[in-house]
Structure formats: structure tokens, C-alpha cells
Amino acid sequence: MLTFDDVQIIQDDFRLSAGFAVAQGARVAILGPSGAGKSTLVGAIAGFVPIARGAIRWGETQIDRLPPAKRPLSILFQDNNLLPHLSVFDNVALGVNPNLRLSQDQRGTVMQALEDTGLLGLEARKPGQLSGGQISRAALARVLLRARPLLVLDEPFSALGPALKSEMLDLVARIAGQNGAAVLMITHDPADARHLCPQTVVVADGQVLPPAPTEGLLADPPPALAAYLGHA
Amino acid sequence: MRWRAEPRALIWAAVFVAAVLIALNLGALGAVVWRAERGAALGAADWAAARFTVIQALMSAVLSVLLAVPVARALARRRFWGRGVLIVLMGAPFILPVLTAIVGLLAVFGRNGLFNDLTGLLGLPPIRIYGMHGVVIAHVFFNLPLSVRLILQSWARIPAEHQRLGAALGFGAVARFRHIEAPMLARVVPGALAVVFLICLTSFAVALTLGGGPRATTLELAIYQAFRFDFDLGRAALLALLQAAIGATALVLLAQFTLPDGAVSGLDRTAPAPPGGMARWLDGVSITLAALFLLVPLALVVARGAPHVWGLPAPVWLALGQSLKIAALSVVLLAVMTAALTLAGLQRRWPEGLGMAALVASPMVIGTGLFIVIHPVADPTGWATAVTALVNAAMALPFALRAVLPAARRAEADFARLSVALGLGWRAHLRLVLWPRLRRPAGFALGLGAALSLGDLGVIVLFAQTGGETLPMQVQRLMGAYRTGDAAGAALLLLVVALAGFVVLERLIGGKNADV
Numbered sequence: 001m002l003t004f005d006d007v008q009i010i011q012d013d014f015r016l017s018a019g020f021a022v023a024q025g026a027r028v029a030i031l032g033p034s035g036a037g038k039s040t041l042v043g044a045i046a047g048f049v050p051i052a053r054g055a056i057r058w059g060e061t062q063i064d065r066l067p068p069a070k071r072p073l074s075i076l077f078q079d080n081n082l083l084p085h086l087s088v089f090d091n092v093a094l095g096v097n098p099n100l101r102l103s104q105d106q107r108g109t110v111m112q113a114l115e116d117t118g119l120l121g122l123e124a125r126k127p128g129q130l131s132g133g134q135i136s137r138a139a140l141a142r143v144l145l146r147a148r149p150l151l152v153l154d155e156p157f158s159a160l161g162p163a164l165k166s167e168m169l170d171l172v173a174r175i176a177g178q179n180g181a182a183v184l185m186i187t188h189d190p191a192d193a194r195h196l197c198p199q200t201v202v203v204a205d206g207q208v209l210p211p212a213p214t215e216g217l218l219a220d221p222p223p224a225l226a227a228y229l230g231h232a
Numbered sequence: 233m234r235w236r237a238e239p240r241a242l243i244w245a246a247v248f249v250a251a252v253l254i255a256l257n258l259g260a261l262g263a264v265v266w267r268a269e270r271g272a273a274l275g276a277a278d279w280a281a282a283r284f285t286v287i288q289a290l291m292s293a294v295l296s297v298l299l300a301v302p303v304a305r306a307l308a309r310r311r312f313w314g315r316g317v318l319i320v321l322m323g324a325p326f327i328l329p330v331l332t333a334i335v336g337l338l339a340v341f342g343r344n345g346l347f348n349d350l351t352g353l354l355g356l357p358p359i360r361i362y363g364m365h366g367v368v369i370a371h372v373f374f375n376l377p378l379s380v381r382l383i384l385q386s387w388a389r390i391p392a393e394h395q396r397l398g399a400a401l402g403f404g405a406v407a408r409f410r411h412i413e414a415p416m417l418a419r420v421v422p423g424a425l426a427v428v429f430l431i432c433l434t435s436f437a438v439a440l441t442l443g444g445g446p447r448a449t450t451l452e453l454a455i456y457q458a459f460r461f462d463f464d465l466g467r468a469a470l471l472a473l474l475q476a477a478i479g480a481t482a483l484v485l486l487a488q489f490t491l492p493d494g495a496v497s498g499l500d501r502t503a504p505a506p507p508g509g510m511a512r513w514l515d516g517v518s519i520t521l522a523a524l525f526l527l528v529p530l531a532l533v534v535a536r537g538a539p540h541v542w543g544l545p546a547p548v549w550l551a552l553g554q555s556l557k558i559a560a561l562s563v564v565l566l567a568v569m570t571a572a573l574t575l576a577g578l579q580r581r582w583p584e585g586l587g588m589a590a591l592v593a594s595p596m597v598i599g600t601g602l603f604i605v606i607h608p609v610a611d612p613t614g615w616a617t618a619v620t621a622l623v624n625a626a627m628a629l630p631f632a633l634r635a636v637l638p639a640a641r642r643a644e645a646d647f648a649r650l651s652v653a654l655g656l657g658w659r660a661h662l663r664l665v666l667w668p669r670l671r672r673p674a675g676f677a678l679g680l681g682a683a684l685s686l687g688d689l690g691v692i693v694l695f696a697q698t699g700g701e702t703l704p705m706q707v708q709r710l711m712g713a714y715r716t717g718d719a720a721g722a723a724l725l726l727l728v729v730a731l732a733g734f735v736v737l738e739r740l741i742g743g744k745n746a747d748v
Contacts, residue, residue: 048649069655080646085668098656100664 002045002150002182004208007054007064009037009044016040018208019054020201024149027176027183028211029193032203033228038186041203042154045184046075058150069098073150074143081139081156082127088138089114089123095142109145117141117171133164137171144175151176153185169196190218190229204228236648238579239658246576246583249569253586256626257593260601261476264469267604272466274474277446281454282474284443288364288450289432292371293425299372300379300424301417303522306515307380308387309506318523319384322377325526326631327680327734328727329687330374330437331707335723336529337361337370337442338711339536346528366442367450371435375428377526382427386420387413405507426486433482434475434594437689441708451475455596459694465604472597479594533723540721548706548722552729554617555686555703559733561621562628562685563678569625570632570677574640574670577633587633595623599691616695620702624685631684632677636670643669675742682733687726703729 002022009016016037022028030038043049045056047068056064058072068075074095082091093102093110102110114123117137127135136157143151153172157165173196176183187193193200199211204224221229307319325333341347341361348358361369390412398408436452443449449457451471458468506512577583602619606612612619643666651661689704696705703726710719 046653048652067655068649068652075653077649080650083647083650083665083668086664094654094656094664098654099660 001059002184003055003057005055005057007044007056008052009040009049010052011040011049014040015206016203016208017206020208020210022150022182022184022211025176025180025182026199026211027173027197028185029197029200029214030184030186030203031188031190031193031200031217031225031228033224034188036203037206037208038203039154041208042075042152042184042186045071045150046073046152047071072148073152074146074148075152076139076143076154076156078155078158082135084127086126087123088119088125088127088130091127091138092123092141092145095145113141113145116144132160133168136160136164136168140168140171140175144178147179147181149179149181151179151181151183153183155186155188158188165192166195172196194218236652236658236661238575242572242575242658245568245572249572250583250586252622253569253590253626253629256598256602256622257589260598260605261472263601263604264472264597267465267469272464272470274467274470277449278454278467278471278474280446281449281451281471282478284364284448285433285435285450285452285475286478288367288371288435288448289429291364291368292375292432293428295368296372296375296379296428297383297421297424299522300376300383301421302514302518303376304380304383304387305413306518307384310512310515310519312519318519319381321526322381322384325374325377327683327687327730328374328530329683329704329723329730330370331441331687331689331704331711332533332723332727332730333373333529334370334438334441335537335707335711335720336533337366337373339532339720340529341366341369346532362442363445363448364443367435367438367448370438370442371428371432373526373529375431376522378431379424379428380522382424383417383420386416390416405511426482430479430482430486433479434596436596437704437708440689440693441711451478452594452596455594455600456693459600459603465600468600469604472594472600475594476597483589530727533720533727536717537720537722537724540717541725544718544721544725547701548703548710548718548725550699551701551703551706552725554700555729558617558621558624558692558702559682559685561617562624563682563737565621565625566628566632566681567674567678569629570636570674573629573633574636577637578640578644584633584637587630587637590626590630593626595627595690596694598623598626599694603694612695613697613700616692616697616700619695620688620690620692621685623691624688625681627688627690628677628681628684631680635673635677635680639670639673640666672742675738675740678741679734679736679738682737683730686730686733 001024004018004020007018009018014037018041030041032038040049044051044064047064047066051064055062063071082088083094086094089110090100092113093100093106095113096102096106096110111120111123114120117140119134119137119141122130122134127138130138139156151172157168160168169192172183172185175181183196185192185197193214197214200214200217201211202209202217202222202225204222209222217225218229307315338361339345341359343358343360345361351358359365394412398412401407403411434452435450436456439448439450439453440456443453451474455468455471455475458464458471506515573583573587599619602615603612606615606619647665647669651665656664687704689702689708692702692705696702701709703722707719707722707726710722
């Protein structure tokens with residue numbers, strides 16, 4: 001379980017308070033107006049934004065002081081999830097060994113992950129030779145390999161068309177299921193939230209509201225979310 | 233933001249490089265000041281040198297930029313066969329050895345040159361290239377292309393929408409200039425003027441070969457003469473101080489302008505059809521004249537030098553060896569300096585400032601300072617190779633940093649989070665993330681460093697004794713002895729070696745398709 005224990009994040013004159021928990025294996029969307037601090041919140045979980053007060057815990061362990069790679073999570077950024085000068089194979093293999101020194105067995109697991117994500121035959125290509133969907137798949141193959149119990153998505157599919165995006169969300173669901181991982185997903189599209197996440201947290205006015213059922217939240221949004229969604 | 237601790241060794245390396253650079257600039261100046269206290273005084277000739285230094289730099293800057301405007305405009309709005317090649321050639325003077333250019337310019341503008349043949353046919357009096365004329369012509373030869381590139385880039389950045397808007401509103405030449413081109417020029421011209429002014433301020437080789445005498449001596453040349461011919465260290469020191477003061481003032485002035493970016497990009501966007509009539513004719517003339525001015529001297533070096541290359545006397549070949557030795561050492565030093573300052577510069581600003589400061593540093597001041605420091609303890613001629621390589625590296629450093637540092641910062645901005653999230657250590661980060669992104673600009677930077685070092689005629693003249701000459705020194709010597717054929721041959725050899733040095737290093741380090 002991921003717990004935000006009375007956390008406060010301060011960046012210049014921006015403040016964000018959060019106190020909530022995400023259960024193991026839960027799938028939670030993060031919704032809110034732009035500039036409200038969705039990415040900041042995710043940055044704090046992943047280790048890119050320091051917290052000023054409180055604690056972030058995974059189970060009983062406090063993780064907010066750990067370096068990013070030691071935290072029990074994988075993160076996908078909006079872009080630049082692949083190194084453009086490395087092959088697809090190497091990009092995925094970084095999830096097994098960051099120095100790219102792989103044993104024969106490890107090479108096998110990389111190939112397996114590529115097969116699971118439908119990238120077999122593309123392993124020698126550079127990211128520049130892939131389509132947007134294939135790039136997302138390669139990033140997800142690495143997530144699959146790292147097998148961390150939490151998957152954080154900072155809008156990695158926002159550049160994809162609706163059909164491709166929904167395909168990727170299904171792949172995320174499958175991988176999270178395979179790894180038994182919880183999912184935290186920033187989105188600005190209520191449809192994405194409905195598609196993948198039974199629960200949603202709203203980030204607005206310097207507050208992170210605790211997770212609530214997505215359907216209920218979208219049907220009867222609190223004022224800040226209503227303004228963002230364009231409801232009267 | 234810092235997500236990764238930097239290894240201590242890296243910080244120390246950067247501090248060490250910074251200390252060497254500061255010692256090189258300020259320490260050399262300090263040594264010079266220390267020597268200058270012995271009642272030396274500047275004569276009228278020295279003040280004349282100071283005046284000439286500033287005036288020729290001003291004239292060179294104004295002429296280069298003024299002439300560059302119509303050429304840049306023509307290149308920006310016309311499409312013609314060979315345009316791409318011409319734009320690439322505009323970057324070539326950067327790696328063109330000064331002495332090669334001077335041999336070429338003499339073949340055109342010299343007493344028996346093409347230009348005077350032409351004016352003779354028209355019954356006009358011959359022009360004399362030696363003196364202010366020659367110095368300014370040579371500076372324009374080097375800096376016109378640079379200015380064209382800077383301005384062309386600005387021109388290419390005018391949004392196509394603005395051009396289309398102008399066309400839609402029926403702008404004529406005057407309205408177009410006033411509303412679209414003039415505001416852009418107002419932004420780029422001051423920076424271009426400042427860059428050229430600074431480059432010409434420390435001119436030595438051009439003044440040495442085309443200037444000289446009481447009316448065309450730059451401070452750099454005066455320092456050399458006070459030093460080499462009079463061995464008047466006190467006066468050399470005062471001159472060095474004067475040069476440093478002018479350089480520092482110029483740097484402060486320069487800080488007021490934003491320096492234009494070095495890279496040329498986005499040059500092939502389609503704008504509305506360019507105006508015809510007079511404008512078309514004017515553009516054609518601009519491009520033709522600029523191309524002739526730049527290409528004819530080089531063509532003459534090649535044509536006249538080629539038959540003499542194989543028969544060049546032995547000292548020229550020895551000098552080639554010496555030049556290669558210095559360049560090799562200089563490239564290694566440049567690589568170390570660039571690497572240390574780039575890695576330190578990922579999270580800090582000061583390495584950049586340090587690199588820029590070297591732009592106004594005067595090689596002769598540094599050379600004089602080092603000579604004064606070394607002289608009491610050892611024979612300075614024994615240090616010629618090391619000192620020249622070090623000074624060459626320091627002079628190339630600003631350009632190297634401008635090529636590598638922005639690329640490094642971009643790579644870091646794009647991929648540092650990913651690398652940290654995946655747990656790459658420093659070595660893995662260097663090997664898998666930074667190096668593949670940086671090898672191309674690094675190859676360019678070191679290639680440039682090799683070409684600059686091979687073509688340099690500067691601080692070496694303070695140190696080198698007979699037998700230790702570099703190739704540019706030999707070219708100058710052959711010119712001085714009026715052996716024009718051999719001079720052209722050696723100038724061609726110099727050109728080929730400098731170009732080859734650039735190309736080989738750029739390919740070797742930059743790789744074939746490193747960026748993909």
C-alpha cells in the first residue's frame with residue numbers, strides 16, 4: 001500500500017498537501033486542472049520532487065528519501081522514455097541491467113518481454129524507426145521486466161490517437177495484472193480514467209483529495225473538477 | 233535539479249581546468265604587470281598601435297556586417313544551383329589557415345595580382361594591399377562569411393507567416409524592410425558586429441603579414457616586436473596590459489548584446505516568391521561578388537600551389553611534423569578541458585563564462601606572460617610545443633564549449649530523469665546516455681581545434697627557434713623571401729592538412745550516424 005502521510009510539497013510559492021492511500025493492486029487516475037500539481041505529485045512519488053513535510057510510505061517502509069531507482073515503482077514520462085541512440089532491445093534491457101551487461105538468461109527474459117508486448121522482430125530497430133504505438137509498447141516492455149509493485153504514468157500516451165491509446169491502456173492493465181502492480185495514472189481525459197481506473201484522486205487548489213470511485217466523481221464532480229471538466 | 237551526486241573526481245577535474253585557464257589569462261597578465269614596474273614607458277608608436285588596433289577592428293566589423301546583409305538576404309530568399317554548397321563554404325573560413333588565405337589574397341590584391349591587372353586594363357592606378365587596406369580586406373575575408381551565416385540564420389527564423397502576411401497586405405520593398413527585415417536586423421546586427429570586432433581585436437598573423445610599420449601595427453604585433461626584436465620586456469608588458477584592458481572593455485560591452493547562436497538550421501522553409509526586377513538583379517550581384525571574393529583567392533592558392541607541393545624544401549616538411557605534433561597535443565588538451573567543463577557545466581553556469589572569457593584573451597599576452605614565468609627557471613624555447621598546444625587549446629575552447637555544452641544540457645534535460653529512474657550509475661550514464669548524444673558535437677569541436685591549431689600563427693613565434701618552426705611560420709618565411717611559388721605550395725599543403733585534420737577528427741570521433 002502506498003501512503004501519503006500528511007505530505008506537503010513546496011516549490012517557490014506553490015504548495016501542495018496530500019494525505020491519502022492507494023491499496024495494493026489498485027488502479028487510480030489523477031485528474032485535475034493543468035498547473036494544479038499532478039506532475040508534481042507524481043514527481044514526489046518517483047523521487048524527482050522533494051517533499052517538505054510528512055512521509056511517503058510503501059507498506060511500512062518510508063520511501064521519500066530513497067533515490068528514484070530504489071523506489072518500488074516504474075515510471076513512464078510524457079516523452080523521452082526511450083534513448084534514441086539505443087536499439088529497442090537495449091532500451092528494454094536497461095530494465096534488467098542498467099549497465100547493459102546481460103547474461104544469456106537475461107537476454108532470454110528481454111526477448112520474452114518483447115514477445116509479450118508484440119515487438120518481436122523489431123528488437124534491432126532504433127526508436128526513430130518505430131511508430132508511436134510501438135514506442136509505447138517498448139517502454140511498457142521494460143516496465144514488465146522491472147516488475148515493480150507500482151506503475152506511475154505521467155500521461156505517456158497523450159500523443160496517441162483514441163484507438164491506440166485505449167489499446168495501450170489495455171496493455172497497461174494486462175502488465176499491471178501480471179506484475180500484481182498498482183497503477184497511478186495522470187490523465188486529462190475522463191474517458192481514460194473510466195477505461196482503466198475504478199478510482200480517481202482529484203488534484204486542485206493545492207490539495208490532493210483522497211481516492212473516490214471514478215464513476216461517482218465524474219457524475220457528480222466537486223466544484224474544482226466541475227470547472228475543469230466544463231460542467232455547469 | 234540534482235538527482236545524482238557528481239563524482240568528486242569530476243569536480244576536481246573541472247576546478248583544475250578552471251584554475252589552469254584562470255592562471256593562463258590572469259596569471260600571465262600578473263606576470264606581465266610584475267615585470268612592467270621597471271620604469272618602462274609607452275611611446276607614440278605604441279599609442280598609435282592601440283589606436284590602429286581599435287580602428288581596424290571597428291572598420292573590419294562594420295564592413296563585414298554591412299556587406300553581409302545583402303548577401304544574407306539574397307541567400308535567404310533565392311534558391312539556385314550550388315546554394316547549399318555556398319552556405320557550407322561560408323563556414324569554411326573558420327578552419328581556413330590565416331596564412332593560406334593571405335597567400336590567396338595577395339595573389340588577387342597584391343602588387344602583381346589579378347585585381348591590379350584588371351584595374352591596369354581600365355587605366356586605374358594600382359591598389360596597395362599592405363597597410364590598413366590589406367588588414368581590413370583580410371579580416372573581411374574571414375568575417376564576411378561568419379556574418380553572413382549569423383544574419384542568414386536570423387533571416388531564416390523570420391516566421392513564414394510574417395512573410396505571407398506581408399505579401400497578403402501588399403508590402404513593397406520599403407514596407408517589407410521596415411516592418412519585417414529591419415526589426416530582425418536590429419536584433420542580430422549588434423551581436424554580429426561585436427563578435428567580429430572581438431575577433432579582429434587580437435589579430436596578429438594578418439597584421440604581421442599585411443600590416444606592420446608605424447601606421448599598421450596592432451597591439452598584438454607591437455607586443456611581439458617589443459619582445460622579439462627589442463627584447464624590451466617592460467614595454468611588452470605595458471602593451472600587454474593595454475591589450476588586456478581593451479579586451480576586457482570589449483567583453484563588458486559585448487555582454488550587453490546577446491551573441492547569436494552558432495548553428496544554422498531551418499534554412500529551407502518555403503516563403504512567398506521573392507521579389508523580381510531590381511531585387512533579383514541586386515541579389516544576383518551580391519551572391520556573385522561574395523562568391524568571387526571568397527573563392528578566387530582560394531582557387532589561386534590551389535592552382536599556383538599544386539605544382540610546387542612535391543618540390544617543397546625539407547624545412548617545410550619538418551615544419552609539417554612540428555605542426556602535427558603541436559596539433560595532436562592541443563587536441564588532447566582541448567578534449568580534456570571541454571569534457572571537464574561540459575560535465576561541470578551540466579548543473580552550473582560558470583564553465584560557460586570561463587569559456588567565453590577566452591574569446592577576448594590575447595595569445596600574445598599569454599605567451600609573453602608564460603615566457604616571463606619560464607625564462608628564469610628554464611629555456612623557453614624548450615617549452616615551445618607545450619605552450620603553443622596549451623594556448624591553442626584555450627583559444628579553441630570557447631568554440632568547443634559552444635558546440636558541446638548546449639547539446640549536453642539538452643541530453644540531460646531529455647534523459648536525466650529516465651536514467652536516474654532506471655538506476656544508471658555515472659559511468660553507465662556517461663557511456664549509454666551522454667556520450668552517444670555528444671560524440672557528434674564533440675567530433676566537430678575537436679576537428680575545429682585541430683584545424684585552428686594547425687593553422688595558427690601566434691604564440692609560437694615568441695618561443696620557436698630555428699628548426700622548431702611550424703608550417704604557418706614556414707609559409708610566412710617563404711612569403712617574406714618572395715618565393716611565391718613555394719609559398720603557394722606550402723600554403724596549399726597547410727590548407728590540405730588543416731582540412732584533413734578537421735575531417736578526420738570529425739569522422740573519427742563523431743561517428744557515421746551517431747545521432748540516430
